Amino acid sequence: MLKAILIPMLLITMFLFSVQCDRDLTESLEYNHLFLEDLDYMQSLLEENFPFYGVVYRKNGVNIDSIFDNIRTTLYETNDISEAEFNNLLIESFRPLVGSAHFNISRKFHEEHNNDVPHFVTTMIEQYKADPHAMKQHISSIFGEDLADALMIALQDENISEILELYELSLIIIESRDNLYTEIIEDQRIAYMSVNSFFISNAQMFIDEQKIFSFFEEIQNYEHLIIDLRNNGGGWFDYGLKLLLEPLANDTYYIDAFVFIKDGSYATAVAPP
Numbered sequence: 001m002l003k004a005i006l007i008p009m010l011l012i013t014m015f016l017f018s019v020q021c022d023r024d025l026t027e028s029l030e031y032n033h034l035f036l037e038d039l040d041y042m043q044s045l046l047e048e049n050f051p052f053y054g055v056v057y058r059k060n061g062v063n064i065d066s067i068f069d070n071i072r073t074t075l076y077e078t079n080d081i082s083e084a085e086f087n088n089l090l091i092e093s094f095r096p097l098v099g100s101a102h103f104n105i106s107r108k109f110h111e112e113h114n115n116d117v118p119h120f121v122t123t124m125i126e127q128y129k130a131d132p133h134a135m136k137q138h139i140s141s142i143f144g145e146d147l148a149d150a151l152m153i154a155l156q157d158e159n160i161s162e163i164l165e166l167y168e169l170s171l172i173i174i175e176s177r178d179n180l181y182t183e184i185i186e187d188q189r190i191a192y193m194s195v196n197s198f199f200i201s202n203a204q205m206f207i208d209e210q211k212i213f214s215f216f217e218e219i220q221n222y223e224h225l226i227i228d229l230r231n232n233g234g235g236w237f238d239y240g241l242k243l244l245l246e247p248l249a250n251d252t253y254y255i256d257a258f259v260f261i262k263d264g265s266y267a268t269a270v271a272p273p
Contacts, residue, residue, distance in 0.1 A: 194228035199235030
Protein backbone atom coordinates (compact mmCIF):
# COMPACT_ATOMS: atom_id res chain seq x y z
CA MET A 1 0.00 0.00 0.00
CA LEU A 2 2.82 2.35 0.95
CA LYS A 3 4.57 1.55 -2.31
CA ALA A 4 1.41 2.30 -4.27
CA ILE A 5 1.13 5.74 -2.59
CA LEU A 6 4.80 6.65 -3.05
CA ILE A 7 4.83 5.99 -6.79
CA PRO A 8 2.03 8.51 -7.65
CA MET A 9 3.61 11.10 -5.30
CA LEU A 10 6.97 10.62 -6.97
CA LEU A 11 5.40 10.98 -10.41
CA ILE A 12 3.57 14.14 -9.32
CA THR A 13 6.82 15.59 -7.91
CA MET A 14 8.71 14.81 -11.13
CA PHE A 15 5.92 16.37 -13.17
CA LEU A 16 5.90 19.55 -11.10
CA PHE A 17 9.70 19.76 -11.26
CA SER A 18 9.55 19.31 -15.04
CA VAL A 19 6.91 22.04 -15.37
CA GLN A 20 8.95 24.40 -13.19
CA CYS A 21 12.12 23.73 -15.25
CA ASP A 22 10.20 24.38 -18.46
CA ARG A 23 8.81 27.58 -16.99
CA ASP A 24 12.25 28.75 -15.82
CA LEU A 25 13.75 27.96 -19.24
CA THR A 26 10.92 29.76 -21.02
CA GLU A 27 11.29 32.82 -18.80
CA SER A 28 15.07 32.91 -19.29
CA LEU A 29 14.65 32.56 -23.06
CA GLU A 30 12.06 35.35 -23.06
CA TYR A 31 14.46 37.48 -21.01
CA ASN A 32 17.28 36.78 -23.49
CA HIS A 33 14.88 37.71 -26.28
CA LEU A 34 14.66 41.24 -24.83
CA PHE A 35 18.44 41.52 -25.03
CA LEU A 36 18.34 40.26 -28.62
CA GLU A 37 15.78 42.92 -29.55
CA ASP A 38 18.00 45.63 -28.08
CA LEU A 39 20.97 44.16 -29.93
CA ASP A 40 19.06 44.30 -33.24
CA TYR A 41 18.12 47.91 -32.55
CA MET A 42 21.69 48.84 -31.70
CA GLN A 43 22.98 47.23 -34.90
CA SER A 44 20.41 48.96 -37.10
CA LEU A 45 21.30 52.35 -35.60
CA LEU A 46 25.00 51.78 -36.14
CA GLU A 47 24.46 50.62 -39.72
CA GLU A 48 22.39 53.70 -40.52
CA ASN A 49 24.36 56.32 -38.58
CA PHE A 50 27.91 55.19 -37.68
CA PRO A 51 30.10 56.57 -40.52
CA PHE A 52 33.04 54.29 -39.70
CA TYR A 53 31.12 51.01 -39.93
CA GLY A 54 33.30 49.80 -42.81
CA VAL A 55 36.35 51.92 -42.07
CA VAL A 56 37.19 50.14 -38.80
CA TYR A 57 37.46 46.86 -40.72
CA ARG A 58 39.69 48.27 -43.44
CA LYS A 59 41.86 50.11 -40.92
CA ASN A 60 41.87 47.86 -37.84
CA GLY A 61 40.40 44.57 -39.08
CA VAL A 62 37.37 44.89 -36.78
CA ASN A 63 34.24 43.30 -38.26
CA ILE A 64 31.25 44.84 -36.50
CA ASP A 65 28.79 42.34 -37.99
CA SER A 66 30.84 39.46 -36.58
CA ILE A 67 30.76 41.08 -33.14
CA PHE A 68 26.96 41.19 -33.23
CA ASP A 69 26.79 37.59 -34.50
CA ASN A 70 29.03 36.36 -31.68
CA ILE A 71 26.91 38.12 -29.06
CA ARG A 72 23.75 36.59 -30.51
CA THR A 73 25.34 33.13 -30.41
CA THR A 74 26.19 33.62 -26.74
CA LEU A 75 22.64 34.70 -25.94
CA TYR A 76 21.15 31.73 -27.81
CA GLU A 77 23.47 29.26 -26.08
CA THR A 78 23.02 30.71 -22.58
CA ASN A 79 19.84 29.70 -20.76
CA ASP A 80 20.00 32.50 -18.23
CA ILE A 81 21.92 35.77 -18.36
CA SER A 82 21.61 38.72 -15.99
CA GLU A 83 21.60 42.43 -16.80
CA ALA A 84 25.12 42.81 -15.44
CA GLU A 85 26.35 39.83 -17.47
CA PHE A 86 24.78 41.26 -20.62
CA ASN A 87 26.42 44.61 -19.91
CA ASN A 88 29.81 42.93 -19.46
CA LEU A 89 29.24 40.94 -22.65
CA LEU A 90 28.72 44.19 -24.58
CA ILE A 91 31.80 45.81 -23.04
CA GLU A 92 34.10 42.89 -23.80
CA SER A 93 32.68 42.24 -27.26
CA PHE A 94 32.92 45.84 -28.47
CA ARG A 95 36.27 46.59 -26.81
CA PRO A 96 38.08 46.52 -30.20
CA LEU A 97 35.88 49.44 -31.31
CA VAL A 98 36.60 51.70 -28.34
CA GLY A 99 38.34 54.88 -29.46
CA SER A 100 37.10 54.67 -33.06
CA ALA A 101 35.12 57.86 -33.68
CA HIS A 102 34.49 58.15 -29.93
CA PHE A 103 32.72 54.78 -29.83
CA ASN A 104 32.36 53.65 -26.22
CA ILE A 105 30.17 51.54 -23.94
CA SER A 106 29.98 52.74 -20.35
CA ARG A 107 31.40 50.42 -17.72
CA LYS A 108 29.66 49.56 -14.48
CA PHE A 109 31.91 52.15 -12.88
CA HIS A 110 29.51 53.98 -10.57
CA GLU A 111 29.13 50.92 -8.34
CA GLU A 112 32.87 50.77 -7.76
CA HIS A 113 32.96 54.43 -6.68
CA ASN A 114 30.15 55.91 -4.60
CA ASN A 115 31.23 59.48 -5.25
CA ASP A 116 30.20 61.31 -8.39
CA VAL A 117 32.73 60.50 -11.09
CA PRO A 118 32.72 62.75 -14.19
CA HIS A 119 31.81 60.92 -17.38
CA PHE A 120 35.05 61.90 -19.14
CA VAL A 121 37.03 60.17 -16.37
CA THR A 122 35.18 56.87 -16.79
CA THR A 123 35.68 57.17 -20.55
CA MET A 124 39.42 57.75 -20.13
CA ILE A 125 39.71 54.70 -17.87
CA GLU A 126 37.83 52.55 -20.37
CA GLN A 127 39.99 53.78 -23.26
CA TYR A 128 43.11 53.09 -21.20
CA LYS A 129 41.97 49.53 -20.54
CA ALA A 130 41.23 49.03 -24.25
CA ASP A 131 44.64 50.20 -25.51
CA PRO A 132 47.05 51.78 -22.98
CA HIS A 133 49.87 52.04 -25.51
CA ALA A 134 47.82 54.03 -28.02
CA MET A 135 46.46 56.27 -25.28
CA LYS A 136 49.94 57.04 -23.93
CA GLN A 137 51.15 57.94 -27.43
CA HIS A 138 48.20 60.30 -27.87
CA ILE A 139 48.65 61.99 -24.47
CA SER A 140 52.43 62.27 -24.97
CA SER A 141 51.98 63.96 -28.33
CA ILE A 142 49.80 66.65 -26.72
CA PHE A 143 51.20 67.12 -23.21
CA GLY A 144 54.64 65.47 -23.18
CA GLU A 145 56.10 62.30 -21.66
CA ASP A 146 56.08 63.36 -18.00
CA LEU A 147 52.36 64.10 -17.77
CA ALA A 148 51.57 61.02 -19.89
CA ASP A 149 53.55 58.73 -17.56
CA ALA A 150 51.81 60.14 -14.49
CA LEU A 151 48.38 59.85 -16.09
CA MET A 152 48.97 56.23 -17.15
CA ILE A 153 49.72 55.30 -13.53
CA ALA A 154 46.62 57.13 -12.28
CA LEU A 155 44.43 55.44 -14.90
CA GLN A 156 45.85 52.02 -14.13
CA ASP A 157 45.13 52.51 -10.41
CA GLU A 158 41.77 54.19 -11.19
CA ASN A 159 42.87 56.99 -8.87
CA ILE A 160 40.07 59.49 -9.44
CA SER A 161 41.53 62.42 -7.49
CA GLU A 162 44.89 62.06 -9.24
CA ILE A 163 43.24 61.88 -12.67
CA LEU A 164 41.30 65.08 -11.96
CA GLU A 165 44.47 66.88 -10.74
CA LEU A 166 46.35 65.88 -13.88
CA TYR A 167 43.39 66.99 -15.96
CA GLU A 168 43.57 70.46 -14.36
CA LEU A 169 47.29 70.51 -15.05
CA SER A 170 46.64 69.67 -18.71
CA LEU A 171 44.34 72.70 -18.97
CA ILE A 172 47.09 74.92 -17.56
CA ILE A 173 49.52 73.54 -20.15
CA ILE A 174 47.04 74.22 -22.95
CA GLU A 175 46.31 77.74 -21.76
CA SER A 176 50.02 78.52 -21.78
CA ARG A 177 50.20 77.81 -25.53
CA ASP A 178 49.09 79.82 -28.51
CA ASN A 179 46.13 77.79 -29.68
CA LEU A 180 45.07 80.01 -32.55
CA TYR A 181 47.04 81.41 -35.47
CA THR A 182 45.72 83.69 -38.21
CA GLU A 183 47.34 85.07 -41.34
CA ILE A 184 46.44 87.05 -44.45
CA ILE A 185 47.92 85.09 -47.37
CA GLU A 186 46.65 87.37 -50.10
CA ASP A 187 45.08 90.72 -49.27
CA GLN A 188 41.34 90.90 -49.90
CA ARG A 189 41.32 87.35 -51.25
CA ILE A 190 42.82 84.49 -49.14
CA ALA A 191 42.90 84.22 -45.34
CA TYR A 192 44.33 81.43 -43.18
CA MET A 193 43.51 80.17 -39.68
CA SER A 194 44.90 77.20 -37.74
CA VAL A 195 43.44 75.84 -34.50
CA ASN A 196 45.72 73.48 -32.59
CA SER A 197 43.16 72.04 -30.18
CA PHE A 198 39.48 72.04 -29.26
CA PHE A 199 40.44 70.70 -25.83
CA ILE A 200 40.67 73.95 -23.86
CA SER A 201 39.28 75.59 -20.74
CA ASN A 202 36.24 77.88 -20.69
CA ALA A 203 38.55 80.85 -20.17
CA GLN A 204 40.68 79.94 -23.18
CA MET A 205 37.58 79.36 -25.29
CA PHE A 206 36.40 82.88 -24.46
CA ILE A 207 39.78 84.29 -25.52
CA ASP A 208 39.77 82.29 -28.76
CA GLU A 209 36.18 83.37 -29.44
CA GLN A 210 37.15 87.05 -29.33
CA LYS A 211 40.12 86.44 -31.67
CA ILE A 212 38.10 84.36 -34.15
CA PHE A 213 35.15 86.74 -34.38
CA SER A 214 37.50 89.71 -34.73
CA PHE A 215 39.34 87.91 -37.55
CA PHE A 216 36.07 86.98 -39.27
CA GLU A 217 35.05 90.64 -39.15
CA GLU A 218 38.32 91.62 -40.79
CA ILE A 219 38.04 89.09 -43.64
CA GLN A 220 34.27 89.06 -44.21
CA ASN A 221 34.66 90.14 -47.87
CA TYR A 222 37.46 87.70 -48.69
CA GLU A 223 36.95 84.99 -51.31
CA HIS A 224 38.63 82.13 -49.42
CA LEU A 225 39.29 81.09 -45.84
CA ILE A 226 41.57 78.14 -45.10
CA ILE A 227 40.93 76.53 -41.68
CA ASP A 228 43.85 74.24 -40.84
CA LEU A 229 43.05 71.45 -38.34
CA ARG A 230 45.91 69.09 -39.21
CA ASN A 231 47.48 69.30 -35.75
CA ASN A 232 44.15 69.35 -33.92
CA GLY A 233 43.61 66.35 -31.66
CA GLY A 234 39.93 67.12 -31.01
CA GLY A 235 38.21 68.18 -27.81
CA TRP A 236 35.00 70.06 -27.11
CA PHE A 237 32.27 69.81 -29.75
CA ASP A 238 31.09 73.35 -28.99
CA TYR A 239 34.38 74.85 -30.15
CA GLY A 240 34.07 73.65 -33.72
CA LEU A 241 30.32 74.18 -33.90
CA LYS A 242 29.86 77.58 -32.24
CA LEU A 243 33.19 79.26 -33.02
CA LEU A 244 33.86 77.97 -36.54
CA LEU A 245 30.75 76.56 -38.24
CA GLU A 246 27.89 78.75 -37.02
CA PRO A 247 29.52 82.11 -37.82
CA LEU A 248 30.30 80.95 -41.37
CA ALA A 249 26.92 79.39 -42.16
CA ASN A 250 24.47 81.42 -44.23
CA ASP A 251 21.71 78.82 -44.05
CA THR A 252 20.17 76.73 -41.28
CA TYR A 253 21.52 73.19 -41.04
CA TYR A 254 20.16 70.27 -39.06
CA ILE A 255 22.43 67.55 -37.73
CA ASP A 256 20.90 64.14 -37.04
CA ALA A 257 22.61 62.38 -34.16
CA PHE A 258 21.85 59.58 -31.75
CA VAL A 259 22.76 58.44 -28.27
CA PHE A 260 21.83 55.40 -26.21
CA ILE A 261 20.10 56.66 -23.06
CA LYS A 262 20.25 54.72 -19.81
CA ASP A 263 16.52 54.30 -19.50
CA GLY A 264 14.68 51.01 -19.01
CA SER A 265 14.52 48.39 -16.29
CA TYR A 266 17.73 46.46 -16.87
CA ALA A 267 19.72 49.41 -18.26
CA THR A 268 19.13 51.46 -15.13
CA ALA A 269 19.80 48.40 -12.97
CA VAL A 270 23.32 48.30 -14.38
CA ALA A 271 23.98 52.05 -14.66
CA PRO A 272 21.38 54.34 -13.06
CA PRO A 273 21.13 57.73 -14.84
